[in-house]
Amino acid sequence: MNLANQVLLALILGIAVGLGLNWSELASNPWIQTNIIEGVFFVVGQIFVNGLKMLVVPLVLFSLIPGIIGIGDIKLLGKIGSKSFALYIITTAIAITTAIAFAVFSGIGENMTIPFEGGFAGKEAGKSFSEILVGIVPSNIFQAMANSEMLAVIFFAIFFGIALLIEVKRSADLVSLIEQINRVIMRMVEMVMLLAPYAVFCLVGKAVAELGLDLVAQLSGYFLVVIAALLFHALVTQMLLLKALSGLNIKTFLTKIRNVQLFAFSTSSSGATIPITLRTVQERLGVDRAVSSFSVPFGATINMDGTAIMQGVATVFIANLYAVDLGLGGYVTVVVTAVLASIGTAAVPSVGLVMLTLVFNQVGLPVEAIGIIIGVDRLLDMTRTAVNVTGDAVVTTIVAKSEGKMDLSIYNDPNAGLVDDDEIEELLHHKS
Numbered sequence: 001m002n003l004a005n006q007v008l009l010a011l012i013l014g015i016a017v018g019l020g021l022n023w024s025e026l027a028s029n030p031w032i033q034t035n036i037i038e039g040v041f042f043v044v045g046q047i048f049v050n051g052l053k054m055l056v057v058p059l060v061l062f063s064l065i066p067g068i069i070g071i072g073d074i075k076l077l078g079k080i081g082s083k084s085f086a087l088y089i090i091t092t093a094i095a096i097t098t099a100i101a102f103a104v105f106s107g108i109g110e111n112m113t114i115p116f117e118g119g120f121a122g123k124e125a126g127k128s129f130s131e132i133l134v135g136i137v138p139s140n141i142f143q144a145m146a147n148s149e150m151l152a153v154i155f156f157a158i159f160f161g162i163a164l165l166i167e168v169k170r171s172a173d174l175v176s177l178i179e180q181i182n183r184v185i186m187r188m189v190e191m192v193m194l195l196a197p198y199a200v201f202c203l204v205g206k207a208v209a210e211l212g213l214d215l216v217a218q219l220s221g222y223f224l225v226v227i228a229a230l231l232f233h234a235l236v237t238q239m240l241l242l243k244a245l246s247g248l249n250i251k252t253f254l255t256k257i258r259n260v261q262l263f264a265f266s267t268s269s270s271g272a273t274i275p276i277t278l279r280t281v282q283e284r285l286g287v288d289r290a291v292s293s294f295s296v297p298f299g300a301t302i303n304m305d306g307t308a309i310m311q312g313v314a315t316v317f318i319a320n321l322y323a324v325d326l327g328l329g330g331y332v333t334v335v336v337t338a339v340l341a342s343i344g345t346a347a348v349p350s351v352g353l354v355m356l357t358l359v360f361n362q363v364g365l366p367v368e369a370i371g372i373i374i375g376v377d378r379l380l381d382m383t384r385t386a387v388n389v390t391g392d393a394v395v396t397t398i399v400a401k402s403e404g405k406m407d408l409s410i411y412n413d414p415n416a417g418l419v420d421d422d423e424i425e426e427l428l429h430h431k432s
Contacts, residue, residue: 007262010201017201018208027209041206048199051192052272055185056297057145059275061157062182063293068161069168069175080399081158084295087395088303089339091241095233095305095387096338099312100331102229108221108313109320154298189275200266207382222373226313226380230306234387238305238394246401252411256284257393264389268381270300273389281393283417286410287400295399299392306384306391311338311359314373318365330363337363 021027027037136155138144144152164171239250260280264273277296281287315334319326326334337359360366400406410416 006197007200007259007266010197011204011262011266014201014204015208018205021205021209037206037209041202041209043202044195045199045203045206048192048195049203049267049269049272051195052189052267052275053269055189055192056271056274057153058181059185059189059278060153060297062178062185063278063289064154064157064297065161065164066175066179066182066289066293068158068290068294069165080291080294080403081298083399083402084298084395085302087241087398088299088391091238091391091395092303092305092308092339093335094237096308096312096335098233098237099226099229099309100316100334102225102232103313103316106221106225107320108225109317154301158294186275186279189279193276196263200262203266222313222317223380225317226310227383229309229313230383230387233305233309234390238391242394242398245398248397248401248411252414253285253394253397255414256280256411256417257390259284260389260393261386264385265382268385270304270385270388270392273385274300277389277392280417281396281400284410285393285397286407286416287396288405288407291400291403291405292396295396296392299395300389303391303395304388306387308338309387310380310384311356314356315359315363315365317373318360319363322365324363324365326363333363334359 021032021037026032135149136152138149138152138156141152141156144156164175168175235254239254242248242253243250257280260273260277263276264270267273274297277300278292281292281296282289312334316326318324319330397406
């Protein structure tokens with residue numbers, strides 16, 4: 001059984017065990033709660049997530065720099081960057097517009113009364129747009145790395161890469177060193193991936209055991225509309241864009257991207273999924289590293305299609321619940337605010353709730369109302385993260401195809417990239 005199937009099996013088992021614990025009320029047992037849910041499940045899952053996060057900053061640095069050098073032409077770099085940025089912003093705007101349309105036509109929140117406890121702190125909502133722009137250029141790159149300020153890290157990597165591209169003939173040894181470091185980091189990623197099936201089982205099992213289905217049932221309208229909008233965007237909007245702008249086979253893409261979606265669903269973090277996304281688009285989809293090493297981490301930072309969908313539906317839901325008429329101006333404000341907020345949203349679990357306070361403030365909705373949807377946000381967070389990383393891969397593939405930076409023989413080969421998982425496992429098992 002290859003790694004992708006192991007992860008899928010672990011996901012199914014995690015859901016089954018989590019529901020079993022929840023329905024049998026064992027999840028509330030002090031011993032189970034302490035030793036299993038907050039013990040084994042939390043520890044194994046968090047070690048895996050931390051392992052991936054540990055590699056995100058060095059992976060972005062040492063894959064983006066040689067990726068820029070590999071382009072070999074500053075004019076071509078400008079084309080890749082501008083295309084990626086434009087597509088990410090456009091897809092995010094389409095996503096939140098779709099979400100608002102779904103929410104308005106469904107009428108969720110109308111004539112509903114859901115008890116909730118306030119206390120959600122909105123004071124840590126996102127930075128202003130001017131602060132986001134200023135923060136792109138770090139005053140201290142090491143502090144930016146320590147705080148995982150990915151826009152700043154990406155800026156430094158691009159700036160360093162462009163300078164190195166200009167001096168490449170006189171810096172061949174440095175280029176070679178960076179490429180060697182990049183290969184070592186990719187091997188570290190592959191080693192961390194071996195823990196993936198166990199981690200997915202624990203992460204999903206913990207989430208389902210704690211949430212259960214009761215709270216989901218209370219907010220079924222909101223939950224189902226968000227899910228419907230997410231699925232529509234991932235399976236219709238994004239796939240139509242892929243087909244229209246690249247002409248590639250949609251079924252092949254969805255089959256090969258499954259692994260990335262599963263990891264994103266399990267970790268709820270686009271940032272933590274960067275290593276898997278990079279490896280998949282390069283080895284399974286045939287995207288040249290020169291494009292993927294720029295577009296994937298860039299997308300994980302600014303492409304928040306799934307988060308934007310949640311914000312759009314949540315805003316309409318809460319507005320209906322409080323009988324607030326947003327009007328056309330309000331909806332436009334939501335679209336613009338959510339798109340700009342997505343640029344500064346960190347690629348970590350549940351950050352969408354914090355950024356939602358920014359949207360609520362802009363349209364005059366009570367921030368404390370976010371407490372209503374916190375209960376079901378974990379499962380939605382997992383789903384929207386899968387949509388986010390799908391968008392990263394779609395844009396990366398479109399840009400690579402348009403620039404002739406894609407190996408179509410790899411894309412069309414159903415087994416491309418699969419054998420590596422088995423080889424790594426056999427190698428490490430043999431050494432041990």
